[in-house]
Amino acid sequence: MRRLYFHRDSKRGIQITYDWLADELEELGEALKGNDKEATEKEFADVVAWLASLANITGIDLEKAAINKYNSKCPKCQRSPCQCKF
């Protein structure tokens, strides 16, 4: 994703990339109300792509960030599966 879009994303800047991501999340919300699984899958892909772009231009490794926080156990209760009482 970095190779594909970094040159364009970094020109666009953080705020506008964030706004695109927020728009994609709304589109995903709409798709989830329908019954078209293929369309929903594509909206999930778009959200991941924009999230990855946003991480790239802020210099954050998205996969590493997720693994650091959620590596095999819940960061709150330290168990897997999570046993938190919300």
Add this chain to the structure above:
Amino acid sequence: MRRLYFHRDSKRGIQITYDWLADELEELGEALKGNDKEATEKEFADVVAWLASLANITGIDLEKAAINKYNSKCPKCQRSPCQCKF
């Protein structure tokens, strides 16, 4: 992520999980305005985690969805790096 939270996420349902995801995205937006890289990383991790949870309960493989759509080239212009004219 599936093993960690699926039992809880599936009880919560799609709409409420989506709303949590939207809240996390707002928190990420706030973090991006600050200068705390570690906090921003954690917010990215939260967004990924909730997005993965939402995909799990809708029966979609998030990684596969992203690869299907963005596998090494732009889905619009079919090039890498992307050459689309927006």
